[in-house]
Amino acid sequence: MKYSKLKPFPEHFLWGASTSAYQVEGAVNEDGKGKSIIDMYEHPADVADFAVASDHYHRYKEDIRLFAELGMKAYRFSVAWTRILPQGTGEVNEKGLTFYRNVIAECRKYGIEPVVTMYHFDLPYALEEKGGWLNRATIDAFVEYAEILFENFGSNVHYWLTINEQNTMILHPGAIGLPKGGKLPEKKDMYQQNHHMMLAQARVMKLFHKMIPEGKIGPALNLTAMYPATCAPEDAIAAHNWEVLRCWNFADVPTKGWYHPLAWSYMEDRGIAPEVLEGDREILKDAAPDFLAMNYYSTATIAASKGDASDVAARAGDQQIMLGEQGVYRPAENPYVGKTEYGWVVDPVGFRYTLRKAYERYHLPILITENGIGAPDVLEADGSIHDDYRINFIKEHLQQMRLAITDGVEMLGYCPWAAIDVVSTHQGYRKRYGFIYVDREEFDLKELKRYPKDSYYWYQQVIRENGSSL
Numbered sequence: 001m002k003y004s005k006l007k008p009f010p011e012h013f014l015w016g017a018s019t020s021a022y023q024v025e026g027a028v029n030e031d032g033k034g035k036s037i038i039d040m041y042e043h044p045a046d047v048a049d050f051a052v053a054s055d056h057y058h059r060y061k062e063d064i065r066l067f068a069e070l071g072m073k074a075y076r077f078s079v080a081w082t083r084i085l086p087q088g089t090g091e092v093n094e095k096g097l098t099f100y101r102n103v104i105a106e107c108r109k110y111g112i113e114p115v116v117t118m119y120h121f122d123l124p125y126a127l128e129e130k131g132g133w134l135n136r137a138t139i140d141a142f143v144e145y146a147e148i149l150f151e152n153f154g155s156n157v158h159y160w161l162t163i164n165e166q167n168t169m170i171l172h173p174g175a176i177g178l179p180k181g182g183k184l185p186e187k188k189d190m191y192q193q194n195h196h197m198m199l200a201q202a203r204v205m206k207l208f209h210k211m212i213p214e215g216k217i218g219p220a221l222n223l224t225a226m227y228p229a230t231c232a233p234e235d236a237i238a239a240h241n242w243e244v245l246r247c248w249n250f251a252d253v254p255t256k257g258w259y260h261p262l263a264w265s266y267m268e269d270r271g272i273a274p275e276v277l278e279g280d281r282e283i284l285k286d287a288a289p290d291f292l293a294m295n296y297y298s299t300a301t302i303a304a305s306k307g308d309a310s311d312v313a314a315r316a317g318d319q320q321i322m323l324g325e326q327g328v329y330r331p332a333e334n335p336y337v338g339k340t341e342y343g344w345v346v347d348p349v350g351f352r353y354t355l356r357k358a359y360e361r362y363h364l365p366i367l368i369t370e371n372g373i374g375a376p377d378v379l380e381a382d383g384s385i386h387d388d389y390r391i392n393f394i395k396e397h398l399q400q401m402r403l404a405i406t407d408g409v410e411m412l413g414y415c416p417w418a419a420i421d422v423v424s425t426h427q428g429y430r431k432r433y434g435f436i437y438v439d440r441e442e443f444d445l446k447e448l449k450r451y452p453k454d455s456y457y458w459y460q461q462v463i464r465e466n467g468s469s470l
């Protein structure tokens with residue numbers, strides 16, 4: 001659809017950027033923090049670990065000052081559950097509360113809206129040892145943790161995200177590292193874990209609305225629209241299969257109170273549907289989010305399954321690289337889109353398409369909580385970083401977002417990945433996303449000095465103009 005006039009970005013649009021605790025903070029053994037699964041899982045040996053990361057734990061004041069100079073109106077970060085409750089439940093660590101109280105106060109000092117993710121992949125290891133999300137007791141632990149967060153920060157934080165990329169954790173569990181011994185859970189167990197996370201999320205949203213009626217809360221999902229590889233009806237069915245199983249099933253439960261019918265049929269047929277106890281349906285029905293948070297990186301292109309083992313690609317997949325599933329779908333190439341050097345599809349028009357689909361399904365305002373391009377940025381001798389590829393990527397996505405706004409999609413804000421360089425779980429500091437460069441290498445920490453990249457100055461101008469020249 002072409003328009004004679006584009007709608008402007010909303011007046012109080014949340015121009016921001018994101019990070020997550022384990023990828024930015026470091027200080028993994030400081031001030032009483034407990035171990036999370038991220039600390040205990042196996043990760044590739046040739047990339048940075050999370051011990052120091054970008055040292056934000058010690059440098060948050062300097063970082064937030066740089067965010068303020070960038071003009072950020074919102075900073076999306078996550079709380080490490082293990083800083084607040086080192087054992088996942090029980091004794092509260094005051095020093096953990098103090099750290100996040102300080103981060104929030106620092107944001108407020110500059111008029112930056114804190115957007116807080118409660119759980120970004122880093123489940124307390126003490127809970128994992130007792131069965132993790134397979135154990136229904138973890139639902140109570142999450143509610144206990146949430147109540148502490150709401151009590152302590154509820155009056156200063158308006159926007160909350162429950163769980164980051166539940167669909168990534170369930171469908172691509174290896175994306176956050178491998179349990180010791182390298183064995184991932186069976187599919188049936190993953191869908192049971194998923195059910196428990198859904199219950200935990202629903203209970204937390206309900207509690208939130210009771211405790212902080214003026215606040216807003218929502219899930220943060222990784223959403224990716226799917227194109228059929230050809231106009232063959234079988235390809236369209238396969239694309240729909242995977243779009244439902246990968247995306248909408250995870251958004252339907254919090255918004256509509258139950259699983260997508262196609263996903264439920266799939267799980268039942270394969271004997272992997274979760275056990276549902278009496279009262280579960282009521283818990284899911286009884287809660288609703290105020291908005292939908294969306295991480296968008298790519299679209300995917302899908303062909304009909306051939307019904308044999310060749311449906312599943314031999315290479316390793318991740319949250320954006322589709323693997324295929326026998327009898328469900330197979331991945332296909334799309335000659336009309338680009339690719340990053342890590343194999344992730346670059347598709348700004350697909351962003352508009354995904355936004356339209358998500359809004360059409362849920363009619364909830366959308367907050368973008370991740371979008372961006374990973375690249376091996378180069379620090380020049382004069383301290384500059386010429387990341388024109390990042391500027392182009394974000395510019396093209398923002399142009400498409402403006403078209404989506406003109407299409408009628410209600411947008412709350414845009415918080416791309418990432419505010420500052422963070423550890424990429426698989427590629428460490430060889431793959432960077434930030435507006436601010438952190439001078440360290442995989443194993444040489446150097447001085448961890450901060451350098452604004454070209455994209456920082458470009459984004460500053462975009463924010464200043466409220467996106468009017470996009």
Ligand code: BG6
Nearest residue numbers: 020164165319374423424425426
């Ligand atoms: C998202 C995650 O899926 O992708 C982030 O929420 C992650 O935590 C981001 O860093 C980019 O992924 P990667 O693997 O390139 O760092």
